[in-house]
Amino acid sequence: MQKPTLPKGTRDFGPEQMRKRLFIFDTIRQTFQRFAFQPLETPSMENLSTLTGKYGEEGDQLLFKILNSGDFAASLTELDIANGSKKLTPKIAEKGLRYDLTVPFARYVVMNRNVLTMPFKRYQMQPVWRADRPQRGRYREFYQCDADVVGTDSLLCEAEIILMIHEVMGNLGITDFTVKINNRKILTGIAEVIGAPGQEGQLSVAIDKLDKIGQEKVEDELRERGFSDEAIEKLRAILFFNNTVSNTIWNQLDETVGASATAQRGINELKETLQLVDDYGLKNSKIEIDPTLARGLSYYTGAIFEVKANGVSIGSISGGGRYDNLTGAFGMPGLSGVGISFGVDRIYDVMEELNLFPPDTGQGTQVLITPLDAEARRSALPLLNELRAVNIRAELYPDLNKVKKMLDYANAKAIPFVVLIGSEEVQTGQFSLKNMLTGDQIKANRSEIIRRVLA
Template sequence: MSKDKPSIPKGTRDFGPATVVKRNYIFSVIKRTFEKFGFQPLETPTMENLSVLTGKYGDEGDQLIFKILNSGDFLAKISGQDLEQGYKPLTRKISEKALRYDLTVPFARYVVMNRNEITFPFKRYQIQPVWRADRPQRGRYREFYQCDADVVGTNSLLCEAEIVLMIDEVLSTLGLDDVTIKFNHRGLLAGIAEAIGAFGREADLCVAIDKLDKVGQEAVNQELRTKGISEESITNLQPILGLSGSVEELLPQLDKLLKDSAEGKRGLQDIRGMLAFLGSFSQTQAKLELDVTLARGLSYYTGCIFEVKVNNAQMGSISGGGRYDNLTGMFGLPGVSGVGFSFGVDRIFDVLEELNLFPQDSQTITQVLIANFDEASMTYALPVLQAFRQAGISSELYPDSAKLKKQMAYADQKNIPYVLLIGSEEMQSGQLNLRNMRTGEQEKLDLPAILAHLKNNL
């Protein structure tokens, strides 16, 4: 028998009850908002065929997909020549499945497979874990939950506007009031590539400048050089990377810069269309910022793109997304436009912890603990316990006769707000002793009065 200490893989975590309760609080806020905006729930398998996932995230993303070895003797049909060809050809021969990298590509696969049963436009939300073979660090895990909302089957920019509204509602409900929603458009990036003399190289441009805030401008320039972008184009790019100002200040500048680019003008038109929809709603709490350096490395975005940052916390983006017109076409269903975004729940959790924004009652499961003094009090307490539960009050009876100090400590550790004390005097009078654990106050009430008090105060 192995004497190794039990452990879990790096980049994964166990979640104890207190943590799960807090996470469920975040999930509930997100779920309520998604459903308020008309989105329906969906779940897809943990595993996807590797062919479904590869080629959808760019070369860098493909390298982060967790592959699953084929069952049985997966090397039985592998020759020495196969081994010499390198890991990429070999991977396809020993692995046919993989853990899902995100929820958007499986969603597109689902839409194609079920297109005859789906009513378009199809609005779905999905809350499930995903896996990435990334280097673990703060805020970046190998297993983490995503909360996606996507719409397919419409080109309307109302969908982009509602993404902004949902992000704003969720984060403001969670108490995050210093948030910036950055947005851009892949058409602007294509237009910028054209304007600097690198026509058709927007993919290389996007991959490089997506790292600008992490590695700095000179490192981005060097990466562009390694990709064969000319020095003239890199020089032309520098003032564009330095553009700043409000949306109203940037749009006229971009009009001039992209006046000869059809893609650039399309991007500006879409941005103005989205902003017009947003103007019909009350002002969002989050700050909206047009960031021409925002690229998002995933290769399937074709329109507006989004990224969300909490300004008063040490954390990267906590949400992002955009429009992807060509994704279902990869699965044989062309011409279906989609747009969506994802919340990074693990990062949101860390931010709420850092800023101490979890409400006190978010950690409460049991609302009343009935103390257990002896066999007589336990027998008396059982129908009381049933009455609590029938009234919808989460409650438990301490299972053993124990010292009151021990039972009170149990209630404290579980953040239970009320303890019901039933001694011999209480059993005779029917006036039971209800203790408020937060204030220390106690009062004697009969069972109907206790039920009414708890319903009014929980």
């Protein structure tokens, strides 16, 4: 007999875990809706031609490919195999699992551009897949909750993303967090001032790993990517900023990259975005400017965001940014967009580690009704209906069984209240309500039972 297993990097979620996950989903969804984003879903699989070339070289390597139906290798020749995997893949796999929700969204916008009202605001909450090496906080299948605006380059959208991040984190109970913000134009300016113009993409991929592998290994990778020792030496001065939003950070940026006109545009965009946030009246801001923040995805062109929960050993729990021409790959150039993505699985891990879920989040059934005979079961059904009518999660034990077995069932499921109905209860209309937490048991009618459960 084969032992059942799960693919590495995937997980089952039992009822208690799902109730907690749904709390996260509902909290994020409510925020998205308050900010007037509309719901959208796209297929789990996309054509590989849609996905490839959008995430950079490393991202493309993490795409899950789906083998063509039937005998996928029937038409292959020895030459096809000899040409290597890059040329072989399109012949045997035309589709792939989506890597994120942003590229499918861009594809959707282009395909529906004649019916969408611009600016178009959408939110999307679906799983994505990455062929990454599984580790704590990093999975091969995980959920993202995205909100994006396309059809405008207004920096008000960036400001609203910052506001949404603060609202979501606050509503989840995550109070100790940092919203790191940068602008890809500043990274372009960094590449220019260290003497490596046009290599901001290579620079971004390397320094995006700064928190994961440290400065020394990042510098080694930059050398491997062709950066000179002189360029790396100039870069070091930029890696140790005082990131607090103040005159100091602006002075540091002006001194180090202000000579680049491109970087200056990025600095001005950051200033305007944060001014809009101030105008809104955000209190207890958790914003930190980080000129080394890169975000590895290659399609970002403006502001980039990353959210880290402090005090836990888990990576970023949210990230996003501005992309000016992602739809251009699908024949619709010049449509600017900006978005944010919340990683539900990492948020779950953070909240579990910090014990932030409300006490009743994992609670399932609130009341178990245990009839002792067939007549008692008939009397139990109206009570069951009344409990559910006032949104009390209630169930009726389906079999006529011994009281001990039914109470054991309630204990195993951590059900706080049990209603016992026997012949006496049927005659009097006064049911036995047992509090499974305290052991107290009283006689109560239907109204009193409802009142005590809701108390």
